[in-house]
Amino acid sequence: MADSPLKLTILGLGTVASGVVRILTADNEPVSRRAGRGFDIRHVAVRDASKPRDVSLPDGVLTEDWKAAVSDPEVDVVLELMGGTTTAREAVLAAIAAGKHVITANKALLAEHGDEVFSAAREQGVCVAFEAAIAGGIPIVATVGRLLTGNRIQSIAAILNGTSNFILSEMAGKHRTYGDVLAEAQALGYAEADPAMDVDGTDAAQKLVLLTQLALGKRVDLSQFVRQGIDKLELSDMLYAEELGYRIKLLAVTRVVDGQLEMHVQPTLLRADRAIAQTDGALNIVELEGDAVGPLVLSGAGAGKMPTASAVVADLVDVAIGRAQQTFPLLDLWQQDSELTVMPPEKIELRYYLRFKVADQPHVIADIADILGRQKISLASIIQHEAPEIDATDSGDAIVPLVIMTHRTTEARLRAATDELERLPSVTARIMRMPVAD
Amino acid sequence: MADSPLKLTILGLGTVASGVVRILTADNEPVSRRAGRGFDIRHVAVRDASKPRDVSLPDGVLTEDWKAAVSDPEVDVVLELMGGTTTAREAVLAAIAAGKHVITANKALLAEHGDEVFSAAREQGVCVAFEAAIAGGIPIVATVGRLLTGNRIQSIAAILNGTSNFILSEMAGKHRTYGDVLAEAQALGYAEADPAMDVDGTDAAQKLVLLTQLALGKRVDLSQFVRQGIDKLELSDMLYAEELGYRIKLLAVTRVVDGQLEMHVQPTLLRADRAIAQTDGALNIVELEGDAVGPLVLSGAGAGKMPTASAVVADLVDVAIGRAQQTFPLLDLWQQDSELTVMPPEKIELRYYLRFKVADQPHVIADIADILGRQKISLASIIQHEAPEIDATDSGDAIVPLVIMTHRTTEARLRAATDELERLPSVTARIMRMPVAD
Numbered sequence: 001m002a003d004s005p006l007k008l009t010i011l012g013l014g015t016v017a018s019g020v021v022r023i024l025t026a027d028n029e030p031v032s033r034r035a036g037r038g039f040d041i042r043h044v045a046v047r048d049a050s051k052p053r054d055v056s057l058p059d060g061v062l063t064e065d066w067k068a069a070v071s072d073p074e075v076d077v078v079l080e081l082m083g084g085t086t087t088a089r090e091a092v093l094a095a096i097a098a099g100k101h102v103i104t105a106n107k108a109l110l111a112e113h114g115d116e117v118f119s120a121a122r123e124q125g126v127c128v129a130f131e132a133a134i135a136g137g138i139p140i141v142a143t144v145g146r147l148l149t150g151n152r153i154q155s156i157a158a159i160l161n162g163t164s165n166f167i168l169s170e171m172a173g174k175h176r177t178y179g180d181v182l183a184e185a186q187a188l189g190y191a192e193a194d195p196a197m198d199v200d201g202t203d204a205a206q207k208l209v210l211l212t213q214l215a216l217g218k219r220v221d222l223s224q225f226v227r228q229g230i231d232k233l234e235l236s237d238m239l240y241a242e243e244l245g246y247r248i249k250l251l252a253v254t255r256v257v258d259g260q261l262e263m264h265v266q267p268t269l270l271r272a273d274r275a276i277a278q279t280d281g282a283l284n285i286v287e288l289e290g291d292a293v294g295p296l297v298l299s300g301a302g303a304g305k306m307p308t309a310s311a312v313v314a315d316l317v318d319v320a321i322g323r324a325q326q327t328f329p330l331l332d333l334w335q336q337d338s339e340l341t342v343m344p345p346e347k348i349e350l351r352y353y354l355r356f357k358v359a360d361q362p363h364v365i366a367d368i369a370d371i372l373g374r375q376k377i378s379l380a381s382i383i384q385h386e387a388p389e390i391d392a393t394d395s396g397d398a399i400v401p402l403v404i405m406t407h408r409t410t411e412a413r414l415r416a417a418t419d420e421l422e423r424l425p426s427v428t429a430r431i432m433r434m435p436v437a438d
Numbered sequence: 439m440a441d442s443p444l445k446l447t448i449l450g451l452g453t454v455a456s457g458v459v460r461i462l463t464a465d466n467e468p469v470s471r472r473a474g475r476g477f478d479i480r481h482v483a484v485r486d487a488s489k490p491r492d493v494s495l496p497d498g499v500l501t502e503d504w505k506a507a508v509s510d511p512e513v514d515v516v517l518e519l520m521g522g523t524t525t526a527r528e529a530v531l532a533a534i535a536a537g538k539h540v541i542t543a544n545k546a547l548l549a550e551h552g553d554e555v556f557s558a559a560r561e562q563g564v565c566v567a568f569e570a571a572i573a574g575g576i577p578i579v580a581t582v583g584r585l586l587t588g589n590r591i592q593s594i595a596a597i598l599n600g601t602s603n604f605i606l607s608e609m610a611g612k613h614r615t616y617g618d619v620l621a622e623a624q625a626l627g628y629a630e631a632d633p634a635m636d637v638d639g640t641d642a643a644q645k646l647v648l649l650t651q652l653a654l655g656k657r658v659d660l661s662q663f664v665r666q667g668i669d670k671l672e673l674s675d676m677l678y679a680e681e682l683g684y685r686i687k688l689l690a691v692t693r694v695v696d697g698q699l700e701m702h703v704q705p706t707l708l709r710a711d712r713a714i715a716q717t718d719g720a721l722n723i724v725e726l727e728g729d730a731v732g733p734l735v736l737s738g739a740g741a742g743k744m745p746t747a748s749a750v751v752a753d754l755v756d757v758a759i760g761r762a763q764q765t766f767p768l769l770d771l772w773q774q775d776s777e778l779t780v781m782p783p784e785k786i787e788l789r790y791y792l793r794f795k796v797a798d799q800p801h802v803i804a805d806i807a808d809i810l811g812r813q814k815i816s817l818a819s820i821i822q823h824e825a826p827e828i829d830a831t832d833s834g835d836a837i838v839p840l841v842i843m844t845h846r847t848t849e850a851r852l853r854a855a856t857d858e859l860e861r862l863p864s865v866t867a868r869i870m871r872m873p874v875a876d
Contacts, residue, residue: 023588023730034587036768131585137731139585146761147569147577149472150461150751275713275737292461292748293575296738299713300731310730313588321768323584323761330474330759 005038006320009069009100011091012082013046013062016105016132018055019309020079020316025056031313035320043069045082066091071098077319079312080104089113096120096128101324103315105132105308108197111206111222114213118333127328129315134207135160135284137307138300139314144214144288145331151290153215155255157437160207162282162303163191163198164230164250168267169280172238172247178231190282200229201250201265208252208265215288216254216340217332218261224342225263226411228434233267237355237432240383240403241269244353247277248434255289260343269353269436275299346412350435351380354404356421357429359397364426371424372406375417380405399428405436443476444758447507447538449529450520451484451500454543454570456493457747458517458754463494469751473758481507483520504529509536515757517750518542527551534558534566539762541753543570543746546635549644549660552651556771565766567753572645573598573722575745576738577752582652582726583769589728591653593693595875598645600720600741601629601636602668602688606705607718610676610685616669628720638667639688639703646690646703653726654692654778655770656699662780663701664849666872671705675793675870678821678841679707682791685715686872693727698781707791707874713737784850788873789818792842794859795867797835802864809862810844813855818843837866843874 008024010017023031024039032038044057045066063069070078070091078095080102082088088109093116095102102121104110110117110133121128131141135158144153159165163185170181182199185191197203205227209220230250241248251268254261270277275297279285284302289295301307318324332338358364365382372379383403406414418431446462448455461469462477470476482495483504501507508516508529516533518540520526526547531554533540540559542548548555548571559566569579573596582591597603601623608619620637623629635641643665647658668688679686689706692699708715713735717723722740727733739745756762770776796802803820810817821841844852856869 019730030590031588033770034768137728137734139581142580142585143577146756147580147752148748149755150469150748152468273716275716278711278713290748292457292744292751294739294742294745296575296577296736298734298736300734304732306730307732310586310588310728313730314585317587318584321764323764326759326761326764330472332471 003037005040006077006316007040007042007075008077008079009043009045009072009075010041010079010081011045011066011069012080013044013053013055014081014083015305016308016312017044017079017081019305020081020312021055021057023309023313031317035317037320039316039320042072042075045069067094070095070100075100077101077103077316079316080106081312085109085112092117093120096124096126099124099126101126101319102128103312103319104128104130105312107133107203107206107210111209114210114333122329127319127324129318129324129328131315132308132311134210135286136162136300136302136304137310138284138286138298138302139311140211140286140298141214142314143298144211146327148288148290148293151292153288153290155289156208156211156215156253156286157276158208158211158252158286159249159276159279159284160252160302161198161204161250162284163195164204165279165284166190166282167199168230168248168250171233171235172242173280175235175239177235178233199231201227204250204252205265208254208263212254212261212263213333214331216256216261216338218338218340220261220263220342226266226345227264228266230267232432234432236401240355241353243383244269244405245272246270246436247272249277249279251437256340257343259340261340262343262348264345264348267434269434271437346410346415348411349408351408351438352406352414353434353436354406355432356402356404356427357399358402359426359428360400361397361426365402367424367426368402368404368421371420372404372417375413377409377413377417378407380407441475443478444515444754445478445480445513446515446517447481447483447510447513448479448517448519449483449504449507450518451482451491451493452519452521453743454746454750455482455517455519457743458519458750459493459495461747461751469755473755475758477754477758480510480513483507505532508533508538513538515539515541515754517754518544519750523547523550530555531558534562534564537562537564539564539757540566541750541757542566542568543750545571545641545644545648549647552648552771560767565757565762567756567762567766569753570746570749572648573724574600574738574740574742575748576722576724576736576740577749578649578724578736579652580752581736582649584765586726586728586731589730591726591728593727594646594649594653594691594724595714596646596649596690596724597687597714597717597722598642598690598740599636599688600722601633602642603717603722603740604628604720605637606668606686606688609671609673610680611718613673613676615673616671637669639665642688642690643703646692646701650692650699650701651771652769654694654699654776656776656778658699658701658780664704664783665702666704668705670870672870674839678793679791681821682707682843683710684708684874685710687715687717689875694778695781697778699778700781700786702783702786705872707872709875784848784853786849787846789846789876790844790852791872791874792844793870794840794842794865795837796840797864797866798838799835799864803840805862805864806840806842806859809858810842810855813851815847815851815855816845818845
């Protein structure tokens with residue numbers, strides 16, 4: 001029995017699924033050898049089976065009937081690679097109910113319905129594996145869930161969204177505007193037609209929620225932490241960061257501070273000489289800190305056809321061998337809740353970069369410094385260049401950018417100060433704020 | 439049964455073993471939870487049980503009788519953390535013969551006696567786990583052996599020896615000499631009293647042999663590839679490298695080139711802006727390239743008490759869960775041999791840095807260029823500074839350093855040229871040669 005091929009149903013035949021089919025149907029001797037058995041793709045369920053595809057499958061494999069494909073009693077494992085949270089949820093729950101192990105690359109599904117999916121799997125005695133759901137080809141789910149078992153993880157700092165990172169890298173490296181790069185990324189197919197989840201930080205936040213569960217056994221909801229996207233960044237922010245010796249990355253952070261969990265996803269200034277600051281393009285990186293292992297860094301392709309397929313196949317081999325089935329019941333997946341509490345956002349202390357657009361009038365800096373001072377926010381540095389912007393206020397004053405770097409302060413103080421600052425007549429636009437990593 | 443504690447014998451109570459005992463005896467709830475069971479340290483075998491130690495163990499656990507400790511029928515797992523290749527080999531084979539699973543951090547043992555150890559384990563149906571044997575806390579054994587199973591690994595480039603890397607980092611960062619840093623490292627306990635295996639590249643080469651087995655299923659002997667240590671490096675080499683935009687690292691390389699395996703361990707010039715060039719101190723780094731995943735980089739503590747203990751405990755949890763037992767028979771460990779052949783060293787093509795000490799006489803550069811030219815080695819750049827060294831030849835000429843960067847050439851041509859060059863009267867010392875990474 002152990003040597004019979006594992007029988008598979010694949011849901012979807014998009015980019016990642018095509019990559020998986022390629023690995024399993026090309027010269028797959030290394031995979032079968034490591035799995036100790038072969039793989040037999042029984043069904044590939046798609047919405048439109050008549051659509052031309054560049055993947056060749058045996059006759060009868062392609063089907064539009066996902067329900068039959070998922071419940072075929074012959075099938076051992078269902079690979080959910082269709083995406084979305086509606087049919088995907090239904091299909092995954094149906095597969096579990098039919099006693100199939102499930103492999104998925106769908107972080108949105110797990111972030112939104114993880115509780116339901118994992119509970120159902122535990123009840124049925126099957127496993128749900130999801131290496132491909134976080135950071136594409138980087139084996140971070142296994143690393144956190146299985147390879148650092150002797151550690152208490154103390155912090156995670158990561159770049160988890162390839163689209164955002166591509167946009168930021170292009171802006172910083174080639175001094176292009178946000179809109180310009182986004183349009184190109186969409187034309188190239190890097191960014192979705194609707195890139196909202198990528199650029200507003202939701203995708204990175206969903207992955208951080210999953211990683212935090214695995215690393216710390218703590219269930220956190222997206223509403224419990226600050227999530228800021230990259231869509232308000234201007235080219236001038238990249239230039240100021242560069243001038244100050246930093247680079248800006250959409251950083252997802254979870255760390256234990258005084259027994260509480262500090263979490264946030266925000267564009268963040270990172271010292272330019274750090275590896276994480278130099279992680280460009282579609283690459284992802286995860287910096288972990290464990291009490292025994294110390295700092296550990298993994299970086300690699302965070303998305304893309306073959307890297308993500310690599311992660312899916314790793315899960316498949318784990319199921320073929322039986323490792324995934326042993327691992328799953330012991331993972332901290334919505335099963336119990338850690339005693340750690342999530343730090344209220346307003347209590348989080350960070351250093352900040354603040355970029356203002358101010359009217360070029362006397363006393364502006366004094367007014368701003370006064371408000372910050374009353375909120376006990378002390379200033380580390382101020383940059384104001386001579387070159388005025390072309391815009392002008394109604395009164396005819398030129399508008400100039402002003403950048404302030406603060407010392408550590410709380411989110412609460414910063415919010416109070418920002419509210420007051422934005423009411424100053426000389427402050428002509430919303431203030432751009434980003435934390436500065438230590 | 440699955441919930442009963444796993445019963446352990448630990449061989450040795452040095453640095454790493456003390457770290458393991460600390461993780462297992464301190465507040466170990468996270469470890470037991472992830473393992474699904476507790477751990478019971480039955481025996482810790484040491485050479486001298488009367489020696490004072492800063493580890494507290496229950497009465498009766500410490501013993502000088504490793505044979506009894508290894509064969510106790512109650513014990514499930516033996517952790518070999520004594521080091522060496524004589525008693526360690528005997529003890530590991532005795533443990534396997536007694537039906538125990540073995541966890542070891544001993545790369546020298548596995549590099550020298552892997553065949554015997556792994557065969558014995560397969561025959562007995564037990565497993566040998568060795569995450570801690572390579573790159574300390576970095577989970578590279580699991581990554582290569584279990585997490586990239588959908589890939590053909592195409593290259594490995596790694597810093598695998600912490601002592602060498604510490605010495606090189608100090609030389610480059612603080613412009614200190616090799617001897618000066620080595621003496622300090624020995625005083626601090628970083629380097630062994632006899633650091634030969636670390637600084638001559640043997641330790642890194644043993645680890646590379648193990649990684650190559652895991653990644654490519656290919657058995658390679660240390661005698662089949664070039665192994666050069668850091669002990670011939672001078673401070674001037676660090677300074678020239680810096681001037682040229684490089685940093686020098688003891689780099690262990692395995693890569694598939696035209697269907698053959700190119701392997702070497704050598705101090706290597708790496709572009710200063712690469713993450714691997716910036717990996718300093720006792721850190722290790724492994725850069726992998728898989729055909730599906732693309733480039734993947736892992737970095738972290740390559741040695742030290744708690745990082746290495748983290749790796750040992752990860753193996754222990756894998757044995758407790760039963761994953762290690764499923765994995766071991768499927769790993770490519772001396773079990774079969776890949777069709778890949780090892781490229782003969784003389785055929786390997788690389789770019790080189792050559793540093794000469796030459797007499798400050800007319801025509802020296804012409805003579806050197808002529809010999810290189812006849813070996814078809816073309817020059818990319820030459821550096822000769824004005825400042826003469828204090829030494830002088832018998833004839834009274836000042837001795838000056840001369841650095842040449844070559845284009846790609848073979849080891850065979852380089853050897854032939856070096857032999858001829860070192861016979862030139864104006865070349866007053868052995869030529870220092872190091873490859874330059876692409």
